[in-house]
Amino acid sequence: MKHLRFYFDPISPYAALAFEHLPQALEGLSYSVEYRPILFAALLHALGQKGPAEIEPKRQWTFRQISWAAHKLGQPLQVPAQHPFNPLPLLRLAWxxxxxxxxPNRATVERIFRHVWRSEGAHPADAARLAALSQELAPVRDPASEEVKETLRVATEAALTLGVFGVPTIEVDGRLFWGLDSFDMVAAYLKGDPWFQQGDWEAAAVPRPGVRRAAP
Incomplete structure (x- = not known):
């Protein structure tokens, strides 16, 4: 049995769809999953990138494409009243x-994702909704405690060190699979596809230095 680590931030619609689709995508395979909430904004900051929602044409495409993906997968998806929003309360609640x-277990993660993406357009960071969600989930630790905040910080830093650059990312045997559209690769790896054993995985990532953009 392979052990998978699923890195996510509830701010990501792709992570939400990937979470829901994972059991179907890997149906019949032997695996376990560990769900690891991390702060996507910290990844972007560390790597010097903007999020998709911060670039207007990319934001428009992202939500059109994710709407299509939800339609194709037969999954409900409702865009929240505000996006991007501050996901820290949800990430800390998960931990x-x-x-x-x-x-956190799958039931907890499912409830948090659905709080955001199956909310009939409600605001995910609304104080009353967050309080109701926390009461429902009954956390065993205080989400506002320094202990929980540190847990999230450490998890995010560890993900960066591993090479995680976006969400959702699945890690298995030290290999990183990024995005909803990587699930066929994950399934192939779990099935023992020889492509992963004959050097193609490594060869595909060999640097090929080329023209570099000049600094502004």
């Missing part, structure tokens, strides 16, 4: 629902 040293 607070797990005992120290453990990770």
């Amino acid at each position: 607070a629902c797990a005992p120290a040293g453990d990770t």
Whole structure:
């Protein structure tokens, strides 16, 4: 049995769809999953990038494409009243629902994703909604505690060190698979596709230095 780590931030519609689609995409395969909430904005900051929603033409395409993906997968998806929004309360709540040293379970993660992406256009950071969600999930630790904040910081830094640059990312055996459209690769790897064993994975990532953009 392979062990998968699913890195996510509930701010990402792709992560939301990937979470829902994962059991179907890997149906019949032997695996376990560990869900690791991380702060996507921290990845962007560390890598010097803007988020898709911060570039207007890209934002328009992202939400058109994710709407199509939800339609194709037969999954409900409702864009929240504000996006981007501050996901920190949800990320901390996710970690607070797990005992120290453990990770949140699938039921917790599902409820948090659906709070954002199946909310009939409600605001995901609305104080009353967050309070109701916290009461429903009954965290075993205080989401506002320094312990939980540090857990999220450490998890995000560890993901960066591993090479995670976006969400959703699945890590298995040290290999990183990014995005909703990588699930066929994950399934192939779990099935033992020889492509992963004969050097093609490594060869495809060999640097090929070329023209570099001049600094502004």
